[in-house]
Amino acid sequence: MLLIKGGRVVDPANNLDGVADVLVKRGKIEAVGPNLKSGEATVCDATGKIVAPGLIDMHAHLRQPGREDEETIRTGTRAALRGGFTTVCAMPNTEPCADTASVIQLVTALAAAEGAVSVLPIGAITKGREGKEIVEMGELVAAGAVAFSDDGTSVGAAEVMRRALEYSRMFDVPIIAHCEDGSLALGGTMHEGCSSTRMGLRGMPAAAEDVMVARDICLAELTGARLHVAHLSSAGSVELVRQAKRRGVRVTCEVTPHHLILSDCDLLFYDTNLKVNPPLRSARDRDALRDGLLDGTIDAIATDHAPHARHEKEVEFVDAPFGMIGLETALPLLVEHLVTTDVLSPTQLIEKLTTGPAAALGISAGTLSVGAVADITVIDPAVSVTIDVNAFESCSRNTPFDGVRVSAAVTDVIVDGAWLLKDGEIEG
Amino acid sequence: MTELSSKDLLGIEDLSKGEIELILSTAESFAEVATRTIKKVPTLRGRTVVNLFLEPSTRTRTSFELACKRLSADVINISGPSSSAVKGESLKDTAKTIEAMHPDVVVVRHSAAGSARMLADLMAASIVNAGDGSHEHPTQALLDAFTIKKHLGCVAGLHVGIVGDIAHSRVARSNIAALTKLGAEVTVIGPPTLMPACIEDLGVRVSYDFDRAIGDLDVIYLLRIQLERQGRALFPSLREYSSLFGLNVRRLSLAKESAIVMHPGPMNRGVEISGEVADMDRAVITDQVANGIATRMAVLYLLVGGGETESAADQGR
């Protein structure tokens, strides 16, 4: 038994925001309320801290199998644990990619053996992620796939995307769309705008994302399937999702911390750690994303944790791969940039990291309801920390935030009732 | 102002107006050396300059090489492909290898935007950007400003039209930065498919109608045009480009009598410039080449200098 005492319990699923104790028993939430007593329970003092449901990252690249030099299930989930995430969805663009039940089973088995937190595998939409033939969704779902995505590229042919959406209705799982019109974005390395013009880099126009978001919404409307749009980055696509939701289309979407915090103006020194896809867009787009979070258009914040080997990023900007890691920096950065600046309340932020992604995925995690699995994250919102890549659990270091001071930290994490992160240190 | 604030010359965007003027007035002094029988001064004797040209270029490399030789510097030319896949070595390793040879200056040409900055961060030597992708080509803009000054007396108050593929041109970017800092008005002219996003934010006007724009120009700056850029056709044909944006005698007759014609080379005669116009006296294209050497000598001289105060040198007579 574990008693988390005296914290500010923020549980959006139960409309709860107030000082309370949380009692954990046999891996489940036993009780939430003021002044809980339990003689033999271990006590976690959370005074002055926020006690939230374990965070869910519905978009991470764990790279195993295939690129174990960049990340493994073990290191990726330890990074997640450090960052306060108790559930992580593993994207299927591994080598080989997760287009068969056996790869899904491998990920599940590795997660069970070595994972520090829960891993939910996502299957590819099409075989080999080639955009041609849809995968055996039934087998993949049976093996544990919670969603399907060809993340990294769009399914180019509208007809294939239509069939995938239609077919997925049998299993009621979301199709997660990476929305990018390949021909419009071809050869682009950053957002097309004033900065790309100054830097002499080929841009990817926001319209490359918008046209694909529009197409996929139309197809979701046509098929009645569940569409989840990954990493929204443009004002246009926020508006498209907003209108679709108003029409009752079954669409959800996510945004990354970096698209909420940074803009294309930050790239002027060609830091390859800022090269991400979708690219960091204009300040106007960033503000639209924040508005989308506030009015409920955007359901979830997801890291798009994308580890890359050092030598692959230490090259000319055009040659560097897209992506930055985010599991260990997401929460502190979000608190620093959105909560302390009053863009979001703590409840709103926690919602986008718990109930939001849980609903988009259709899973039961992300709540402190009595009887729920005891996944809990304790956050210190008033501590000064300097981000240090050398202290990361992740195998990779590709973040632009090294050396940045933040004023929040994840101190304790309980996964399935086990107190795995204690005062910032991983147990065992 | 007697010195540059940075050890490197990466782009005009990083320079102040005063720094640009310093380079231009220093170039004036170096231009005299070319008029001598012995076109060589011992200024950079014992200094090593590496010309790292990872993209084919004859004129810029030759110009830098001659500038080095006229300053008595030892110059080494390294050339090869930009792509590390072809070269078998990353730019970082190339930088470390060259750094181990202790050069004073590395002049770099590379197909990737930002590569000069990457080298500057990796190396103690002064880096001179001789063209990085579609980003900047600062010495070209400096020699162009020098040429304009020579022919028209000053840059401030002039109206310069830059015609052609603005989107993919480092020459256009560097010239826009230099000319606007020196107080000229700049209009970029070409089809919308060759204009980069938000180009107006760089302080220029945009025109799609060369015939209408040409009458206001003091300087007509033509860029080299290519039909295809990375496999994409950005306008229908060279023939149509030439009829809309090529400078021929008929179109030039719409310009001011005093207007000069410039081109960074190499020219496509019959495409962006007609043969007749290219051979006119008001086409100052070969002057640009000659002035390039003096300007590059000035840049090398100013970058290799530095150290204590000026009065210490002043007292050493």
Next chain:
Amino acid sequence: MRQASEVMDGPAVSRALRRIAHEILERNCGGRDVALVGLRTRGVYLAQRLTSEIAKIEKIELPVGELDTGFYRDDIGLAANPQVEKTEIPFDVNQKHIIVVDDVLYTGRTIRAAMDAVTDFGRPATIQLAVLVDRGHRELPIRPDYVGKNVPTSRKERVTVHLSELDGDEGVWIGEDETS
């Protein structure tokens, strides 16, 4: 800074230049094949003054060149590079008697640079040196042929020359270096 003391006034500068003009003519057979090269900045004005003095005496117009020794300095990279001005030698130096003119002779390094520069333009018959002030402390084996005034100084002191063309007033002062 301690008050600078005047070592030459305006008339004294003029008298010295007149005397040097005579000496140049005397030593060079009435000025045949003589050309002057002034070192920027004040040496150029002094060279022009000398030619007009010579013109008054012998009714000949000697050519004058202007030289910036910046390209030939021996301390490039050690000290901040001074701004280099334009060099103009509008005559053939071959077989000429070249009189290098400067305001103050000190270490001799500038004159060394000037000699290198002149020889880059050709092979003069002789190179001679005229200075308004010789303040001593040579670091190279260089001695002037024509001197307006020998002024013993310490290394700490600073010699200031003003010429009417450039500075309005005229004279030579000696004072403690502001930087020391």
